[in-house]
Amino acid sequence: MTAYLAGLEVSASGVDLSPKTIGSTRHAGRDLRFTEGSMTAPEIRDDELGGILAWSSTHHPPAHPQWLPAVFAEFCRTLTPDGCPL
Numbered sequence: 001m002t003a004y005l006a007g008l009e010v011s012a013s014g015v016d017l018s019p020k021t022i023g024s025t026r027h028a029g030r031d032l033r034f035t036e037g038s039m040t041a042p043e044i045r046d047d048e049l050g051g052i053l054a055w056s057s058t059h060h061p062p063a064h065p066q067w068l069p070a071v072f073a074e075f076c077r078t079l080t081p082d083g084c085p086l
Contacts, residue, residue: 001055002032015042039071044078051084 002025005012013033016022022034037043039057052075058068 001053002034005053006032015039015044039074040067042074042078046077047080047083049078049083050080052079 002012002014013035014022014025015035015037017036017038019036022036025032025034035043039054054071054075058071
């Protein structure tokens with residue numbers, strides 16, 4: 001999805017816990033911005049993002065469904081007031 005959005009000339013980047021996953025996107029020759037991090041504590045400033053696409057990320061929270069409130073709180077914190085969570 002990140003590659004698709006970037007192809008539409010949308011400023012897109014990704015965050016993933018797994019360095020292996022990030023490495024596989026780089027190995028595939030894609031020039032995409034990915035950083036290692038967690039959905040519960042992303043290194044993203046307040047009100048920085050115009051949108052968040054958590055494609056299937058919320059189905060795989062860091063441990064258990066009890067982490068979802070923290071994940072959604074971070075989505076709210078990092079989205080601009082008129083941002084779009086998908």
